[in-house]
Amino acid sequence: MSMKFCCIYSVGFISILLLITGISLVLAEVFQNLLYSRIEKEIVLRNGTEAFDAWENPPPPVYMQFYFFNLTNPLEVLDGDRPAVVEIGPYTYREYRPMEDITFLENGTKVSAVNTKTYIFEANMSIGLESDLMRTVNIPALTVMEKFKDHSIIANLIMAYMKSNNIGLFSTHTVGELLWGYEDGLLKALKLFQPDLDDVFGLFYKTNATNDGEYVFLTGQQDYRDFAKVEQWKGQSSLPWWSTDECNMINGTNGASFHPVITKNETLYMFSSDLCRSLFATFEEEVSVRGLPGYRFVPPSRVFASPTVNPDNAGFCVPPGKCLSSGLLNVSVCKQGAPIIMSSPHFYQADEKYINGVFGMYPNKERHQTTIDVNPLTGVILQAAKRLQVNVFVEKISTFSQTGNVGTVVFPVLFLNESVVIDEESVKKVQVVVTLGNVVVNVPFMLIGVGILLGAIFMMLMCRQQVPKSTPAERQPLLGSS
Numbered sequence: 001m002s003m004k005f006c007c008i009y010s011v012g013f014i015s016i017l018l019l020i021t022g023i024s025l026v027l028a029e030v031f032q033n034l035l036y037s038r039i040e041k042e043i044v045l046r047n048g049t050e051a052f053d054a055w056e057n058p059p060p061p062v063y064m065q066f067y068f069f070n071l072t073n074p075l076e077v078l079d080g081d082r083p084a085v086v087e088i089g090p091y092t093y094r095e096y097r098p099m100e101d102i103t104f105l106e107n108g109t110k111v112s113a114v115n116t117k118t119y120i121f122e123a124n125m126s127i128g129l130e131s132d133l134m135r136t137v138n139i140p141a142l143t144v145m146e147k148f149k150d151h152s153i154i155a156n157l158i159m160a161y162m163k164s165n166n167i168g169l170f171s172t173h174t175v176g177e178l179l180w181g182y183e184d185g186l187l188k189a190l191k192l193f194q195p196d197l198d199d200v201f202g203l204f205y206k207t208n209a210t211n212d213g214e215y216v217f218l219t220g221q222q223d224y225r226d227f228a229k230v231e232q233w234k235g236q237s238s239l240p241w242w243s244t245d246e247c248n249m250i251n252g253t254n255g256a257s258f259h260p261v262i263t264k265n266e267t268l269y270m271f272s273s274d275l276c277r278s279l280f281a282t283f284e285e286e287v288s289v290r291g292l293p294g295y296r297f298v299p300p301s302r303v304f305a306s307p308t309v310n311p312d313n314a315g316f317c318v319p320p321g322k323c324l325s326s327g328l329l330n331v332s333v334c335k336q337g338a339p340i341i342m343s344s345p346h347f348y349q350a351d352e353k354y355i356n357g358v359f360g361m362y363p364n365k366e367r368h369q370t371t372i373d374v375n376p377l378t379g380v381i382l383q384a385a386k387r388l389q390v391n392v393f394v395e396k397i398s399t400f401s402q403t404g405n406v407g408t409v410v411f412p413v414l415f416l417n418e419s420v421v422i423d424e425e426s427v428k429k430v431q432v433v434v435t436l437g438n439v440v441v442n443v444p445f446m447l448i449g450v451g452i453l454l455g456a457i458f459m460m461l462m463c464r465q466q467v468p469k470s471t472p473a474e475r476q477p478l479l480g481s482s
């Protein structure tokens, strides 16, 4: 009898013990912190770690897709009509971007490398071929006209040359030429007077199989939050996003820095050499990518907002004081004076007047916003899509009859979508960590659960003690007869 009571009270005691342990573990987040510190140890750029391999040669395929805007009414536009364009794409390139010339610095706290990008055309992921023709603004001609508009003698010579060679405000070139470069007749003629002039024009000229300069990254050895963070680019401290140096645009793509255990309150900074600066993105929603939980971060609309909306962006008014409205960024200085303006595709989140200025703009959140989906536990990028539009600032130049009666317009040339989705192999690796994480983090709750169960059993047994002793006695004959 005392043996039985001893058992029952032990059950009660263990139950309370489990409850206390479980609850204090939950409150102290012991298992969670153990898990985090384990993950943080793995997230460092050191020869041999998985994080290093993934950083050196990212396993999932990166695709760069271009969508062109083909102009349908050039003559009417010269008469002052609104341009009408048709979006044609995608023209898809597989992008290879390994880190090269890797050197560890300062006892492994930093690492320097160059990021060489190579683009290979993917015909079966494209709507057509690189030889497809597109009609758009003749950017070299417009740049030359803008440059010499105030020098009447030179302007007249150039105008005569343009007339005799049938060069106008609009021209038709192949996709391959517009992207990777073609020899331009007008530039070639000007080169006779200015021998250092490059007579090849292309929006991504010289970006294939080249790198955009040396980066220095933090390895995360001192603080996991600094994992793969760009510390220097081309010998300069990496620019904060509000930097006034607007010159790093269009040239290349981003090194993003992410760290494990990301919370919803976080602001992610992505260094983007095409946007001259780090971009930032804030939490938008929870998503699921290939079955993995993710947090979606998007650049808030104020990233490109005009200074009247966001004074922090005052530095982007180029030249100072002369600002474009919301959603546009003037990168003329970085494109040898070509009047190039960047925006989101179809002027998504930009001032209405730009959307209405061109027939054929259909801004759409799903299709046109930049997104980064990150697994919060590991900091692994599950999916990312960087979407930008290249536009030209077109206006009537009275010195040049070639511009006719064209209205002032921010003319869309193309937009790009540079995207990546985590590969199956990496999904499995992250899945293991996530599952393990769920188990480990739930250990205290399991203890509490078992505690409650034992508590219930304990109470049941205690109640049974109160029941009259007759019950077992009545059963005696039954047991005996069987």
Ligand SMILES: *[C@@H]1O[C@H](CO)[C@@H](O)[C@H](O)[C@H]1NC(C)=O
Pocket (backbone or CB within 6 Å): 047, 048, 102, 103
């Ligand atoms: C990493 O280690 C391998 C083998 O030990 C070596 O071949 C390679 O050069 C090292 N890489 C760097 C960047 O130090």
Ligand SMILES: *[C@@H]1O[C@H](CO)[C@@H](O)[C@H](O)[C@H]1NC(C)=O
Pocket (backbone or CB within 6 Å): 106, 107
């Ligand atoms: C590298 O480590 C050595 C020895 O631990 C130390 O003396 C030296 O100052 C460190 N160098 C840097 C740049 O941190």
Ligand SMILES: *[C@@H]1O[C@H](CO)[C@@H](O)[C@H](O)[C@H]1NC(C)=O
Pocket (backbone or CB within 6 Å): 118, 119, 120, 121, 180, 208, 209
């Ligand atoms: C880029 O360069 C690689 C190697 O030099 C070449 O194979 C590829 O065709 C080039 N891509 C483009 C778009 O010119």
Ligand SMILES: *[C@@H]1O[C@H](CO)[C@@H](O)[C@H](O)[C@H]1NC(C)=O
Pocket (backbone or CB within 6 Å): 070, 071, 072, 088, 128, 132, 133, 134, 135, 172
């Ligand atoms: C773009 O427009 C031009 C001029 O109308 C036309 O020749 C060309 O075929 C169009 N391109 C495509 C891919 O439809």
Ligand SMILES: *[C@@H]1O[C@H](CO)[C@@H](O)[C@H](O)[C@H]1NC(C)=O
Pocket (backbone or CB within 6 Å): 205, 206, 212, 247, 248, 249, 251, 334, 335, 336
């Ligand atoms: C971007 O590329 C242009 C030419 O394509 C070059 O003149 C400029 O220096 C580059 N900018 C940076 C910051 O690399």
Ligand SMILES: *[C@@H]1O[C@H](CO)[C@@H](O)[C@H](O)[C@H]1NC(C)=O
Pocket (backbone or CB within 6 Å): 318, 319, 322, 323, 324, 330, 331, 332, 333, 393
């Ligand atoms: C863009 O910047 C260039 C160079 O600073 C300037 O000359 C041009 O007027 C600007 N364009 C617009 C539309 O603000």
Ligand SMILES: *[C@@H]1O[C@H](CO)[C@@H](O)[C@H](O)[C@H]1NC(C)=O
Pocket (backbone or CB within 6 Å): 063, 065, 366, 367, 368, 385, 417, 419
């Ligand atoms: C890139 O974005 C465009 C426009 O939203 C979309 O049509 C395309 O499917 C995207 N590409 C990838 C690989 O996600």
